[in-house]
Amino acid sequence: MSSGNSLKSFAVALLLTLSSVAHCSAAAGNGEGNSAVLSASSAESRPEGKLPPPAEAEPNAPPATPLSPLLTELQQLKDSVEGQSERIDKQGREIESERAALRDELNRIAQLEAKMSAPRNEAAASTALVAEASPFSAYDSSPGVSVGSIEPAQTVQTQSPPAQGSVDRRLGELEQRLKKLGPLSFSGDFRFREDAFYGGPSNRSLDQNLQNYRLRFNIDVQLSDDLAGGFTLASGNINDPTSTNQTLTGFYARKPIALDRAFIAYHAGYFKPLSLVAGKFTYPWYNTEMTWDKDLNPEGFGQTLNFDLKSTPVLKRVAFIGFELPFAQIAGVSLQNKSLMQSAVYGGQFQTQWRLTGWANFTAYSGFYNFHNADPMALALSIASAKNPATPLIGLLPLAGGGGAVQNSMTTTTATSVVNVNGTLVPTGVSKITDAQFASKFGLFDNIARFDFTTPSERWPVAIIGDYVQNTEACANAGNILAAPANTATTVYAQSANFACNSHQRRGYWLEAEVGRILRKHDLQFGYTRMFIEREAVLSNLNYNQIYQGSNVTEHRISAFYTVRSNVILDFIGLFGRPLNFGSSAAPINTLDRLQFDINYVF
Numbered sequence: 001m002s003s004g005n006s007l008k009s010f011a012v013a014l015l016l017t018l019s020s021v022a023h024c025s026a027a028a029g030n031g032e033g034n035s036a037v038l039s040a041s042s043a044e045s046r047p048e049g050k051l052p053p054p055a056e057a058e059p060n061a062p063p064a065t066p067l068s069p070l071l072t073e074l075q076q077l078k079d080s081v082e083g084q085s086e087r088i089d090k091q092g093r094e095i096e097s098e099r100a101a102l103r104d105e106l107n108r109i110a111q112l113e114a115k116m117s118a119p120r121n122e123a124a125a126s127t128a129l130v131a132e133a134s135p136f137s138a139y140d141s142s143p144g145v146s147v148g149s150i151e152p153a154q155t156v157q158t159q160s161p162p163a164q165g166s167v168d169r170r171l172g173e174l175e176q177r178l179k180k181l182g183p184l185s186f187s188g189d190f191r192f193r194e195d196a197f198y199g200g201p202s203n204r205s206l207d208q209n210l211q212n213y214r215l216r217f218n219i220d221v222q223l224s225d226d227l228a229g230g231f232t233l234a235s236g237n238i239n240d241p242t243s244t245n246q247t248l249t250g251f252y253a254r255k256p257i258a259l260d261r262a263f264i265a266y267h268a269g270y271f272k273p274l275s276l277v278a279g280k281f282t283y284p285w286y287n288t289e290m291t292w293d294k295d296l297n298p299e300g301f302g303q304t305l306n307f308d309l310k311s312t313p314v315l316k317r318v319a320f321i322g323f324e325l326p327f328a329q330i331a332g333v334s335l336q337n338k339s340l341m342q343s344a345v346y347g348g349q350f351q352t353q354w355r356l357t358g359w360a361n362f363t364a365y366s367g368f369y370n371f372h373n374a375d376p377m378a379l380a381l382s383i384a385s386a387k388n389p390a391t392p393l394i395g396l397l398p399l400a401g402g403g404g405a406v407q408n409s410m411t412t413t414t415a416t417s418v419v420n421v422n423g424t425l426v427p428t429g430v431s432k433i434t435d436a437q438f439a440s441k442f443g444l445f446d447n448i449a450r451f452d453f454t455t456p457s458e459r460w461p462v463a464i465i466g467d468y469v470q471n472t473e474a475c476a477n478a479g480n481i482l483a484a485p486a487n488t489a490t491t492v493y494a495q496s497a498n499f500a501c502n503s504h505q506r507r508g509y510w511l512e513a514e515v516g517r518i519l520r521k522h523d524l525q526f527g528y529t530r531m532f533i534e535r536e537a538v539l540s541n542l543n544y545n546q547i548y549q550g551s552n553v554t555e556h557r558i559s560a561f562y563t564v565r566s567n568v569i570l571d572f573i574g575l576f577g578r579p580l581n582f583g584s585s586a587a588p589i590n591t592l593d594r595l596q597f598d599i600n601y602v603f
Contacts (some may be wrong), residue, residue: 073126083387189602193245200548200578200592216260226269228277232297234260239384239399242293261297275304285321286350286365288467289544290510290533291446300344315517317353321367324442328376343373358587359454364447371442371539375477381541382436398408399541407540409439409501411481416492425492434493437481438552440536441473441500459523460516467510474506474536499535505582507553508537518561518569530558534580548577548592569600 037343200206213235220230236244238258246255263279277284283292284302306319328343349367358364371377406515413435418425446469453462478501484493509532514568516525533551540550547555555577564569575594 009466015458023461039228047094069431071471085207103509155212184224185220186218187220187603188215189600190215191598191600196595196599198593198595199590201589206592210247212247214244214246215257216244218261219413223264226267227264228267230266231259231263232261233257235294240545241399241541244295270273273305273307275306277302282324285347285367286351286363286448287367287446288448288465288510288512290467291369291444291543292532293543293545295545298323298325298345299327306563312365314354314356315352316355318349319351320348321351322348326542328373330376340372343371346370346372360599361452363450363452364449366448367446369442369444369446371444374442374539375437376435377539377541378410378438379433382410382412382433405498405549407499407535407549407553409475409478409497409499409536411439411495411497412436412491413482413484413495415485415495417490418492420489425489434485435482439475439478439481439497440471441476442471443473443541444538445470445472461510462513465510465512467508469508469510469537471506471536475501475503500551501536502583503536505534506535506536509553514559516561520565521563521565523561525559525561527559529555529559531555531557533580545575546575546594546596548575549579552580552582553577554580567602569598569602571598571600572596573598586593 058249109540121128193210193212193214194209195212197206197208197210215235216232217234218230218232220228222228224602231256234244235255235257238256239247240533244260259280261280261282263277263281265277265281268274268276279300280297281302282297300323302321304319304321306317308317309315324344324346326344329340330343331340336460347367347369349365352364353364354364376507377399384399412433413432413436416431417428419428420426434539445457446467448465450466455462484495487493510529512527512529514525514527517523518525531544531547532541532554533540535552538551540552543550547557548554557576558574560572564570573596576591577594578589578591581588
């Protein structure tokens with residue numbers, strides 16, 4: 001625009017000068033030079049771009065000389081220059097508009113790159129007030145990664161509780177949504193593990209060296225502002241709900257990939273604290289691996305009421321979570337009642353978050369898990385441990401899981417086929433498990449406290465987590481164990497109990513500390529966990545499946561993680577445990593040392 005104005009001013013000045021020269025020439029021819037000079041002086045005092053009005057004819061003066069062709073040409077030049085100036089101004093405005101649009105696009109690209117290169121949740125969120133999150137962030141495919149060995153608080157809410165991590169699934173927060181197709185988001189992870197065992201029983205029956213991998217692929221979809229869903233495909237034994245590891249065995253046969261999650265979540269736009277989820281989903285409550293393994297995804301329904309208290313000085317969040325999680329359905333065996341019976345977990349959790357200081361936060365979680373009619377799980381576990389598994393009741397599969405054989409007290413009924421040989425019943429060698437029941441019911445009262453601290457270096461946050469669980473119904477099912485059926489001419493029944501039930505062995509303790517993070521290149525994280533779980537404290541096939549056994553166990557865990565690059569992480573995990581030795585005069589079993597070396601790649 002400045003170049004256009006300069007051209008315009010130059011043209012006007014040139015026009016006035018040449019006009020003055022032309023008038024002077026005409027006046028000199030008529031003897032009126034002085035009048036022409038005055039006329040030119042008058043013209044210079046007028047605004048640019050305007051020619052002086054013609055002078056009035058004086059009496060007896062000779063007729064004025066008409067404008068020369070030069071003035072006409074100059075007028076045309078002036079009009080052309082003004083037109084060119086306007087075009088230049090217009091082009092300048094268009095260029096500025098294009099530059100503004102380009103700047104907007106560059107800013108948008110930078111924002112997208114930032115989203116792809118940075119994890120969705122900073123570890124600092126677990127040590128300071130949590131940031132605003134998507135209503136469906138809790139139910140997407142990415143498990144949490146941060147200090148602490150607790151899975152993300154899977155509540156659909158406008159503001160998430162402190163981030164949680166886990167030894168097996170803490171890498172999920174690094175799963176970057178690099179590929180999007182409309183409302184669809186894709187992510188996943190792959191892990192290869194070297195798993196070495198040393199020690200344990202004196203006969204060295206647990207010494208081994210395994211190689212396994214884990215592969216997960218997630219698709220999440222935002223259906224609308226208040227509706228989302230997704231599913232996950234994962235590797236692993238389909239009868240083991242607590243692990244997605246696939247061991248390199250099976251004579252190079254193809255390995256299974258199964259549905260690990262499939263859910264739909266609703267976040268009420270008219271009432272923002274309310275969130276609902278249904279299907280097979282990540283935990284809608286906060287827990288440690290003492291009670292629930294992080295690779296387990298429950299099925300059923302979850303409800304969350306979350307209230308952010310931004311205006312209060314200390315208490316920052318209150319939440320109520322409820323869940324109904326069916327896990328088995330079998331047919332009745334009574335002649336009078338053959339209706340289908342359902343087993344399910346019913347429970348809830350109350351959560352509060354507190355800002356103690358600018359560098360310290362405290363979060364408390366109190367929950368109750370009621371396992372209604374857990375005996376079908378005992379039967380499925382017994383069938384899985386039999387040499388020739390068979391399913392006598394509808395809807396049951398051999399159930400694997402837990403660090404080893406089930407440790408809860410359990411009574412098993414076995415039917416053995418016999419033949420009558422000269423009046424003597426001789427076993428045929430064919431037997432099957434017809435029933436199994438836990439000596440305990442399971443009503444778990446679980447209380448978790450978590451402290452998060454920031455330090456002068458954002459790379460070194462500190463988290464301390466404590467968990468205490470008590471089974472309020474230990475040995476409460478012992479009086480409901482059915483007697484073995486009467487023998488027949490072809491079948492003999494027998495009952496056996498794996499362990500005597502002691503109602504005092506009902507408690508579990510978990511203490512964990514972690515320092516550091518694994519969010520960016522060259523980040524480090526170190527952790528230590530102490531576990532002490534009595535026999536009837538938890539259902540021992542649903543909790544942390546990497547320890548020596550699910551209950552009646554004492555265990556130490558150390559861990560170290562190193563971020564090679566934003567999506568490649570190396571880690572070492574050491575597990576050192578043995579069974580508890582309550583009430584036994586025998587010497588304790590030697591500690592089993594389990595060393596795990598992992599390389600993780602997320603995409």
